[in-house]
Amino acid sequence: TSKDSGKNKFSVFDQEMNRYQLRRMSLEKDLRKALARSEFMVVYQPKWDSLMNVTVGLEALLRWKHPDHGIISPAEFIPIAEETGLIVPITYWMLQDVCVQNMSWHKDQIANVPVSINMSARMFENGSLYDVVSEALASSGLEPHFLELEITESIAMNNMEETVAQLSKLRDIGVRVSLDDFGTGFSSLGNLDEIPVNTLKIDQVFIRKSKMHSKKAIISNIIAIASNLNMEVVAEGVETPEQIELLQSLGCRVMQGFYYGRPMPVNELGQWFIENTA
Numbered sequence: 001t002s003k004d005s006g007k008n009k010f011s012v013f014d015q016e017m018n019r020y021q022l023r024r025m026s027l028e029k030d031l032r033k034a035l036a037r038s039e040f041m042v043v044y045q046p047k048w049d050s051l052m053n054v055t056v057g058l059e060a061l062l063r064w065k066h067p068d069h070g071i072i073s074p075a076e077f078i079p080i081a082e083e084t085g086l087i088v089p090i091t092y093w094m095l096q097d098v099c100v101q102n103m104s105w106h107k108d109q110i111a112n113v114p115v116s117i118n119m120s121a122r123m124f125e126n127g128s129l130y131d132v133v134s135e136a137l138a139s140s141g142l143e144p145h146f147l148e149l150e151i152t153e154s155i156a157m158n159n160m161e162e163t164v165a166q167l168s169k170l171r172d173i174g175v176r177v178s179l180d181d182f183g184t185g186f187s188s189l190g191n192l193d194e195i196p197v198n199t200l201k202i203d204q205v206f207i208r209k210s211k212m213h214s215k216k217a218i219i220s221n222i223i224a225i226a227s228n229l230n231m232e233v234v235a236e237g238v239e240t241p242e243q244i245e246l247l248q249s250l251g252c253r254v255m256q257g258f259y260y261g262r263p264m265p266v267n268e269l270g271q272w273f274i275e276n277t278a
């Protein structure tokens with residue numbers, strides 16, 4: 001009867017919720033031990049100058065190698081890390097790891113490009129970002145302009161005064177800043193010129209194959225805004241030659257996406273740079 005099926009649906013939903021909550025709770029518990037157990041790994045995705053055909057930067061992306069569940073996507077564990085505050089020590093570890101890694105690519109003359117790290121809102125809450133970044137640069141010996149922080153519009157707009165103050169101090173010593181997922185954050189454009197930003201990263205939703213032609217006007221205007229504000233532009237999520245052609249025709253030359261390179265572990269990047277450096 002309809003009454004029974006209604007009841008069944010409810011209990012299936014209940015079970016789903018329960019399973020979701022159980023996984024969430026168990027991941028949270030494991031996440032608290034993951035740093036100490038060295039379960040995090042950094043992978044690097046190239047940013048590619050499509051006219052010069054060279055790698056012009058890398059984005060560092062976090063991977064969690066869970067002992068039972070295998071590799072867990074950042075889409076699943078970053079929100080947990082943010083809610084619990086664990087993202088702060090994790091990002092401190094990552095800053096250190098990435099600076100040391102990039103410095104060793106320089107020393108070994110393997111690569112000379114900036115590496116970016118994604119920032120959560122939490123990183124701007126306790127006022128210590130400047131000190132932590134300076135320490136990672138000093139102890140690794142990496143020059144500040146080889147480090148880039150990726151922030152989102154919502155981070156920038158939330159508590160704008162404080163965020164801008166901290167970013168400005170970092171920019172003053174040469175650290176680069178990019179605005180990630182640009183165009184999806186409903187930011188007020190009126191403030192964009194007040195945030196110290198080197199680069200706008202056009203979000204993948206505009207670049208997606210099925211959407212791209214209908215989003216041409218938006219993409220073109222993001223490129224114009226960047227150019228008028230003296231910012232560079234990077235297109236995210238580039239997967240096909242058609243996307244590259246259209247982006248180039250709109251004046252965008254730097255791209256990041258599976259077409260050029262997937263995020264790679266350190267041991268694959270040596271070979272990558274041999275094959276993809278001018």
Ligand code: C2E
Binds near residue numbers: 094
């Ligand atoms: P994001 O910063 O916008 O990073 C780009 C994401 O798009 C990465 O996913 C990357 O693998 C993926 N991607 C790159 N090219 C393509 C493409 O051509 N097609 C498609 N479909 N996807 C592409 P990933 O590594 O799974 O990271 C997802 C998000 O998780 C990141 O988005 C970022 O917001 C967050 N995240 C990753 N690592 C960190 C981290 O260390 N700290 C913080 N706070 N967030 C992180």
Ligand code: MG
Binds near residue numbers: 059118150180
């Ligand atoms: Mg990013």
Ligand code: MG
Binds near residue numbers: 204236
């Ligand atoms: Mg992005």
Ligand code: MG
Binds near residue numbers: 181
């Ligand atoms: Mg994103």
